[in-house]
Amino acid sequence: MVRFLTSNAVALEARSDGLVDQTVRSIHDLIRGEKLQVGQALPSETALAVRLGVSRVVVREAFRSLAAVKLIDLGTGRRARVAAPDSSVLALTLDHSVHIDQTSVQQVLDVRRTIEMRTVALAALRRTDADAVRIATFARNMSDDFLNGERVMGHDIAFHEAIAAASKNPVFELLVGAFHVVTRQTWPIGWAARARDADRRAVIAFHVEIASAIAAREPQRAERAMAEHFDNSTKALLAAGIT
Amino acid sequence: MVRFLTSNAVALEARSDGLVDQTVRSIHDLIRGEKLQVGQALPSETALAVRLGVSRVVVREAFRSLAAVKLIDLGTGRRARVAAPDSSVLALTLDHSVHIDQTSVQQVLDVRRTIEMRTVALAALRRTDADAVRIATFARNMSDDFLNGERVMGHDIAFHEAIAAASKNPVFELLVGAFHVVTRQTWPIGWAARARDADRRAVIAFHVEIASAIAAREPQRAERAMAEHFDNSTKALLAAGIT
DNA sequence: ATTTATAAACATGTCCTACAGGTATGGTGA
DNA sequence: TCACCATACCTGTAGGACATGTTTATAAAT
Structure with a gap:
């Protein structure tokens, strides 16, 4: 370099x-x-x-x-x-920006979608075996802890973080990490908006599908699944009145 | 690294x-x-x-x-x-990250490409007439100031910034703005790497094409042009030894 | 009466001194 | 050689002092 x-x-x-x-x-x-x-x-x-x-x-x-x-x-x-840079600073900026009404949650979601569609594709290409296992594990944990929303959220966030790490691009990791702050605030709303168990199971199914595509090294399939996942979340939040 | x-x-x-x-x-x-x-x-x-x-x-x-x-x-x-959040903080983080060897320029470029492919598509969809004019003007300015690299860079950056603004998503604007700091340091290298006038003209042609696609409200065409633009830049920097 | 000019009240910028408490380093003793 | 401890170094917090910049309120002038 x-x-x-x-x-x-x-x-x-x-x-x-x-x-x-x-x-x-x-x-x-x-x-x-x-x-x-x-x-x-x-x-x-x-x-x-x-x-x-x-x-x-x-x-x-x-x-x-x-x-x-x-x-x-x-x-x-x-x-x-x-020090080594970390995502906390950007996280603060985003958080502040949302709270000050300078930015909507949907706008943040759009950015997340854009970025994570790329990270998941990269992860499918560059994942190590250990990455694949980690990612799959978090997806399974979501399923196992199905009844405990709090824990499902934890696994969800860890899942996306693991994908970012598997992309082997620290900048993506930085960005994805920063978004979690907003996620932590909106996730429970989205979960609550999916009242029926079937809808909640569907959320987890998306994660399993993504993990599977990464394990199979199929970037396009992973990307598509991620896009659907985000579209689903966007809709759920919209339904809950989060613009 | x-x-x-x-x-x-x-x-x-x-x-x-x-x-x-x-x-x-x-x-x-x-x-x-x-x-x-x-x-x-x-x-x-x-x-x-x-x-x-x-x-x-x-x-x-x-x-x-x-x-x-x-x-x-x-x-x-x-x-x-x-205060209202701005991109300077993230810019500092990125700059520091690159200088500390935590991140390569190519990795930053990948992120930029990902993000700007989206902003340009959004811009094509949501641009106002004034946006289209602004964007086209910067592209033309690049052509007019062809001999002055410093000024071309200025127009280039303004061009991308204008597209981000036209996307109507402040988060994208924030991110794109932050990347400019790194761009300012790498741009001259890429310009120098394109020794022949034809290569330099090609760079500007990409911008004109992007502006045209935005004006025509054709997001896919805009996205494709932006992708090609970034691929071209990536190659130029690689040729110059920037990994 | 409205505007302008001026003074007082308020706020931040910088310096100094002082001391408590945390960290690291080197030396001593086992 | 290794554990322990004294000590020098460094940061954390406090309080006071004064210069300079900003806002506000009062007074003068038109």
């Missing part, structure tokens, strides 16, 4: 009046410049404060900013370390 | 003790509880400090955390206000 070392900082609050923002950029550049990898430690607050000519308070606030977007990890008594 | 992507549950900052994290949650709950809308003001730092029984430092760090993920806006002398 060729590296383009234009460590040009991403418009990270481009123009800033404040020392904190400047410090955030300095630290950002520092990580880039020293090519720090995940887990490596940054200088201590005091050391940075001296080096950058600001007070420790400023460095602390800058650290908090970077930690909030998961660029670094903080811990009492330990120096800050470079 | 080593990966750590810790995709795990999330929501409101793990149960990490620490007054700052608790305060972040409190403020988060406050926004939810009071159903504050974008633009509305939060209590002042001092007021919150008193109310939550913590020092002002703690509230400030909590504010910084929330501002870093764009849940609130901060400004000197002004009270903090609820």
Whole structure:
């Protein structure tokens, strides 16, 4: 993988009046410049404060900013370390966006459908045997815990996460992970909307079918099943008044 | 390439003790509880400090955390206000992920392709006349500024952004916007990899074709053109050694 | 009476000092 | 060699102080 070392900082609050923002950029550049990898430690607050000519308070606030977007990890008594990105930040953004009425649940579902139709196809192509087993297991767990909605939801989410992992693309994994936050809030509604046992069994059947297609390495079949699964969910939520 | 992507549950900052994290949650709950809308003001730092029984430092760090993920806006002398989510946070995450070698450019491209095939189809269905004009204009601008790579890139990015906007789904807009950060770094490489004018013209032809399909309200044609466009770019970057 | 100018009240930005408590490191003793 | 502990280092939180920016209310001017 060729590296383009234009460590040009991403418009990270481009123009800033404040020392904190400047410090955030300095630290950002520092990580880039020293090519720090995940887990490596940054200088201590005091050391940075001296080096950058600001007070420790400023460095602390800058650290908090970077930690909030998961660029670094903080811990009492330990120096800050470079962190691996995770989905929590995007999850927060989405969650907030929905709550603030900037986005509808259906819109989120459309995006999920788009993405997961791809992840499932990739999973069918790139899954390891262990992936296939994991995925199938979650589908079976859904069936086994049929009476306990809470647990079915847990398996459902784990199922989709496992598929994303099997796609071998961390960006997809990131996105799928982020959507779970919204899923957790809407899933019970969709489950309740499917009052009849037959409808609930159908939901699980979709998962079994998807797992089977992945195991058989049939991307198109997997994709089709995933699409139907989402269409079914979309309808259920619509029926429950979730737009 | 080593990966750590810790995709795990999330929501409101793990149960990490620490007054700052608790305060972040409190403020988060406050926004939810009071159903504050974008633009509305939060209590002042001092007021919150008193109310939550913590020092002002703690509230400030909590504010910084929330501002870093764009849940609130901060400004000197002004009270903090609820903010609308934007793509900069995810952009940072992606950028960081690529720089830390957690993600390859090709993986990002795959995600982009997946998403933009959908946005372009939606755009073809839901575009307004103004959207169609905007999109076509950017394509024409690319052609007009053919000799100036920097400007072509600008039009290219604006083109894709306009399509996302025409999809009328803010989540897609958010995602597409976030990818631009990576695009800005890889685009010049792809352009350089297409040494012959004919190859460069072909790139622009794809955009013209996409714009035309959107104008004609032909989602499938638009989708196909977009797919070809991405396949072409993927190949160009591969040829340049970008994996 | 409406508008403008100005002053006061309020809010954030930054610094300093202080100390409690967590972490890691190295040395000592078994 | 290994376990244990003292110690130096580091982060977490508090309170006070003051500069600077913003809003509001009052007063002056048209």
